[in-house]
Amino acid sequence: MLRSHTNGQLRIDDLGKEVTLSGWVQKTRDLGGMTFVDLRDRYGITQLAFNMDVDASLCEEARKLGREFVIQVRGKVIERSSKNPGMPTGEIEIDVDSLQVLNSSKTPPFTIEDQTDGGDELRMQYRYLDLRRNQPRKNLELRHKMSLEVRNYLDSANFLEVETPYLIKSTPEGARDFVVPSRMNPGEFYALPQSPQTFKQLLMVSGYDRYYQIVRCFRDEDLRADRQPEFTQIDCEMAFVEQEDVLRTFEGLIKHLFETVKGVGFDGDFPRITYDEAMEKYGSDKPDIRFGMEFNEMNQWAQNKGFRVFDDAEVVLGIVAPGCAEYSRKQLDKLTDWVKRPQIGAKGLVYVKCNEDGTFKSNVDKFFDQNELALWAKETHAEKGDLILVLSGQVDATRKQLNELRLHMGTALGLRNPEIFKPLWVVDFPLLEWDDETERFHAMHHPFTSPKPADVNGMEDDPGSVRANAYDLAINGVEVGGGSIRIHDRELQSRMFDLLGFSKEEARNQFGFLMDAFEYGAPPHGGIAFGFDRLCSLFGGQESIRDFIAFPKNNSGRDTMIDAPSPLDQEQLKDLGVQVQVSEE
Helix, strand or coil: CCCCCCCCCCCHHHCCCEEEEEEEEEEEEECCCEEEEEEEECCEEEEEEEECCCCHHHHHHHHCCCCCCEEEEEEEEEECCCCCCCCCCCCEEEEEEEEEEEECCCCCCCCCCCCCCCCHHHHHHCHHHHCCCHHHHHHHHHHHHHHHHHHHHHHHCCCEECCCCCCECCCCCCCECCEEECCCCCCCEEECCCCCHHHHHHHHHCCCCEEEEEEEEECECCCCCCCCCEEEEEEEEEECCCHHHHHHHHHHHHHHHHHHHHCCCCCCCCCEEEHHHHHHHHCCCCCCCCCCCCCEECHHHHCCCCCHHHHCCCEEEEEEECCCCCCCHHHHHHHHHHHCCCCCCCCCCEEEEECCCCCEEECCCCCCCHHHHHHHHHHHCCCCCCEEEEEEECHHHHHHHHHHHHHHHHHHCCCCCCCCCCEEEEECCECEEEECCCCEEEECCCCCECECHHHHHHCCCCHHHCEECEEEEEECCEEEEEEEEECCCHHHHHHHHHHCCCCHHHHHHHHHHHHHHCCCCCCCEEEEEEEHHHHHHHHCCCCCHHHHCCCCCCCCCCECCCCECCCCCHHHHHHHCCCCCCCCC
16 A cells, blocks of 8 residues: 555544655645645645755755645654644644655646635536545535435335436437437437436336436436536335325435434424415425515405506516515615516516505505505515515416515525525426427326326316326425326326327337336336435535536536547448538527
């Protein structure tokens, strides 16, 4: 071994030990008669001491060391005269008697420290250097710990980890597939899986009643902070279960992770809310319930008063921002500009200040008198000192806009503490959603989601009202997992494909293998998939999943470190039987 200890291991109890350490030079300090070097590895930092009076040539060698040189030293553990209580090894240092440079280093393009001077793109280009910093290392250690605890819990619950293929058949539903040409089958293509959905259902047919996999998935879609073209799921499926069994089992998994990784416990079961209730109260199917500000429908008291913005709207919705009546006109104008941004899309903002003296001030008070505004305050439960914020328009759009405003105000008022965790199950989703562009229904989750048994008879007559036997888990406004009870009957699955506009030939071509399997004794089954990257970022208190992936892609889907994607040479394309035509766009 090139080391006897790591650089975070030695303590005051190790005084007098002869040790060998290896690592990277964090920095050097030349104090004339003494030179000190901080030696770093993933475990920590140890200070090395070189004394000019004891060994001048060795001290001169130390002075020549540059940042990120890889070195090996031997020496004795001694007590530091100037201790550093902020460092685990801060009571000791190594009196070095041997130094060997294992590899020199160019000057790094950014400082490898907690507060680095490197921007995002530069650090992604040199990700192997960025990973030497403390925060990325802590993020990957958290990810490792969480994956271990996932496996511990699921193993204790008798789940079997089974790998499923990465080269599969392309399907038209969901996001765009990444496709892979087959050299051995010219003109034909594999797809990389968006999820192992059909394979885990086939495992249920095979009798493997409790399956899981921490699996890579691939989607060719536009990126943002919580999306990557390749990502990781905790993918799970169970046979002979109903919805309640799935929720209970995987609520247990999340509680186990919080307890073992974060030291956080929960009293009782996670609360549950229907999709319809979530949209009515919060305008979101993944509401953040760390704070209130629930929606108030105000049509009854706000319409038919001569204010056309309200009178012509499908819905008038308001929230109460506690203690914000003191907002100045400048602050309110800034808030109005915020909701009018293209990303939000509101046409304007109505406000009512509930003053401490019992009066009301509004930007629409020429349409609504004090008594009418007092009724608004009463019906929305606004207190003196509060601020009522109102948006109006088409139902779905207004709910989405007010959801964004609610989250914005929650952040501004310090109500979204990242160290407080509020899980929430959202259940009873619609089975289908209508797409105006294609003029047909699409599966809100996926085509294999079972309808609620009570709604099956309405699938053809009133498909938009059919509820899915589906469920999502949201934590702090982030959807961390979702699943459903699956269709396990061939006839019902065929009806589902009909509703989604599949011809018999298309359904057979895409999913015939699954339909055939259902004729060989498919058990009732259901499952869930958690976004593992999202869970890691939630536990780590950060918004971007990119920070918890060792080698992520940028927002353009590129790996700037290895310069991928990149063109293939003509010989490779010829072997694959592929011709490339680049669009001028």
